[in-house]
Amino acid sequence: MRTALLPLDDRPYNLAYVVRLARLVGRELLVPPSDMLGTFFTPGRPAECGRWLLELPEDVGTVIVALDMLTCGGLLASRSEASDEREALERLSDLERLREERPGLRVMAFDTIIRTSLSARDMESRRVHRLLHRFTTLEGKLRSAPDAATAAEYERVAGAIPSEVVHRYRAVRKRKHAVNLRAVELVAAGAVDVLHLLMEDVGPEGDKYGIHKEEQDALRRLARERGVEGRVFLQNGTDEGACTLLARSVTTDLGLEPKFAVRYSAPDGASQVPTFEDRPFGENLASFVAAVGGRFTDDVGEADAVLAGHTPYGEPPDLAAFCDEIARFVDQAVPVALVDTTTNQADLALMAALSERIELDRLSAYSAWNTACNSLGTALAQIVLAVASRGEPTAGEMNRGLLLERLLDDYVYEGIVRPKVNDRLEREGVNPWDLAERADEVRAQVATELAAEARRTLEPRVAARFAFRVTLPWPRTFEPAIEARVLGSDRG
Structure with missing residues (x-):
C-alpha cells in the first residue's frame, strides 16, 4: 500500500x-x-x-x-x-x-x-512580530500574576502595536x-x-x-x-x-518499537527550555519518542540508537566528553542521531570538536535547524527510518545522502554561509526575508558560496565523496533546497 x-x-x-x-x-x-x-x-x-x-x-x-x-x-x-x-x-x-x-x-x-x-x-512587520510576542506574554502574566510593573509594560507595548x-x-x-x-x-x-x-x-x-x-x-x-x-x-x-x-x-x-538511549551535552539538558519553546526539552523529547512509537532505555546495549542532544541553554556543555561519547558509540556501530538544539544553526564549536574524533557522515542522523523541536523531529524521523531500513541494499547510501543534506544545510549553510549573506544584504539595504527582484541574483550567490564553503569546511570532515545542488525555494535566505548524492566511494 x-x-x-x-x-x-x-x-x-x-x-x-x-x-x-x-x-x-x-x-x-x-x-x-x-x-x-x-x-x-x-x-x-x-x-x-x-x-x-x-x-x-x-x-x-x-x-x-x-x-x-x-x-x-x-x-x-x-x-x-x-x-x-x-x-x-x-x-x-x-x-x-x-x-x-x-x-x-x-x-x-x-x-x-x-x-x-x-x-x-x-x-x-518584524518589529511588530517581536512586540506581539511580548504583548501575548504580558497579557497572560496580567491574568495570572498581575503587578504594577507588568501593567505598565503592557500599556507601553500595546501602545506600540497598531x-x-x-x-x-x-x-x-x-x-x-x-x-x-x-x-x-x-x-x-x-x-x-x-x-x-x-x-x-x-x-x-x-x-x-x-x-x-x-x-x-x-x-x-x-x-x-x-x-x-x-x-x-x-x-x-x-x-x-x-x-x-x-x-x-x-x-x-512494521510493528516496531524502537528503543532509544539518550545522552546530553550538558548536565541539565533535559530541563532546559530552548529559545522559542514553552517547555523543557526533555518533556518534548519524551512526547516525540512516544509519538513515533518508540520508548527509552537506559541500556545502550539494548538500544536501537542513541539520541545525542546538544543543549546549550543552561549549564555549560562539556563538548569534549560529549563528543568522546558519540565517537565511542559510532566506533561500536551504535547508530547515533545528533540533535543540535542551537537556535537557527549548528554550533560550530560542537562540529569542530566532533570532526576531530570521527568523520561527520558516520552519524546516522543529524539536524540543527530553526528551533529545537524542528531539529528533534527531523533527526528522530531519520534515525527511525534508518533503523527500520537496516539490511536493505541501498538504504545505507541513501541515508548518507540525507545526512549530507542536513550537514550542508544546517551546519555549512545555516551556520556559516547564511549569516554572511544576510549581513551583506542588509548592508546593501536588501531584506533577507523578501528578496524581491534580487532573488535570482542571491540564489546564484548562495550556490557559489555554499559550494566553496562545503569544499573548505565539510569535505575534509566526511568520508564520502559527494555532489549537491542548491537553490532558494522561496525568495528569502532562511531555507535552502539542497539535494545531495554520494558519488560511490569513500576517500582513500
Whole structure:
C-alpha cells in the first residue's frame, strides 16, 4: 500500500525532504500537484486539496494531512485573516467524508497551535512580530500574576502595536484555536487516527504566560474528556510534522518499537527550555519518542540508537566528553542521531570538536535547524527510518545522502554561509526575508558560496565523496533546497 502526503507547504522540509526520507524504507509518497500548494505568501487552494484527498487511489493505505494546508492553504496562510472560521471548519468536513468513503484508510494529521505572533516579511512587520510576542506574554502574566510593573509594560507595548494588527491577531488566533479543537473532535469521531498538535514559536517567558498556555490546557482537557489522549500528541515544533508522522506510520506498519538511549551535552539538558519553546526539552523529547512509537532505555546495549542532544541553554556543555561519547558509540556501530538544539544553526564549536574524533557522515542522523523541536523531529524521523531500513541494499547510501543534506544545510549553510549573506544584504539595504527582484541574483550567490564553503569546511570532515545542488525555494535566505548524492566511494 502507498502513502500520500498533503504537506504544510512547498518548502523542502515539508515536501521534498519527506519524499526522499520515505524512500529509505522503499516508499514512494504520493503528493499533490505543485500548483495546488501555493508558494511563499501565495496560499494553496484548500478546496482542491480536499478534492485531492477524496480522490486518492485505492492503493493508498495511509495519508498524512497538514490541516493548515487543508483549512487555509498552508502555514503562512494560516496566520493571515484571509480564511474565516466558518470556511476553515467546513473544510475539515472533507476528513469526515473521507472516513465515510474510505473506512480502512489510516488518516494521520498534524496542525499548528499558532505562534504568539504573526508572520514577518519586512522590517516593520518584524518589529511588530517581536512586540506581539511580548504583548501575548504580558497579557497572560496580567491574568495570572498581575503587578504594577507588568501593567505598565503592557500599556507601553500595546501602545506600540497598531490596533488593527492586534485585532487581526486576535481574530486569527480565535479561528486557529477553533480548528485545533475541531481536530481533536475528529479524532474522537474516528475520522482521524492520530493527531499531532504542534506549538509554534513563543517569546521570552512564553513557558510561563500567554494565551497559548490556556489553549493547550483546553485541548488537553478536551482530549481527556473524549478519551483520545493516547492518540493526540501536543508538543513544540511545526515543520517536522510530516517527518514524524511518516516515522510513526512506518513503525506501526512494521510493528516496531524502537528503543532509544539518550545522552546530553550538558548536565541539565533535559530541563532546559530552548529559545522559542514553552517547555523543557526533555518533556518534548519524551512526547516525540512516544509519538513515533518508540520508548527509552537506559541500556545502550539494548538500544536501537542513541539520541545525542546538544543543549546549550543552561549549564555549560562539556563538548569534549560529549563528543568522546558519540565517537565511542559510532566506533561500536551504535547508530547515533545528533540533535543540535542551537537556535537557527549548528554550533560550530560542537562540529569542530566532533570532526576531530570521527568523520561527520558516520552519524546516522543529524539536524540543527530553526528551533529545537524542528531539529528533534527531523533527526528522530531519520534515525527511525534508518533503523527500520537496516539490511536493505541501498538504504545505507541513501541515508548518507540525507545526512549530507542536513550537514550542508544546517551546519555549512545555516551556520556559516547564511549569516554572511544576510549581513551583506542588509548592508546593501536588501531584506533577507523578501528578496524581491534580487532573488535570482542571491540564489546564484548562495550556490557559489555554499559550494566553496562545503569544499573548505565539510569535505575534509566526511568520508564520502559527494555532489549537491542548491537553490532558494522561496525568495528569502532562511531555507535552502539542497539535494545531495554520494558519488560511490569513500576517500582513500
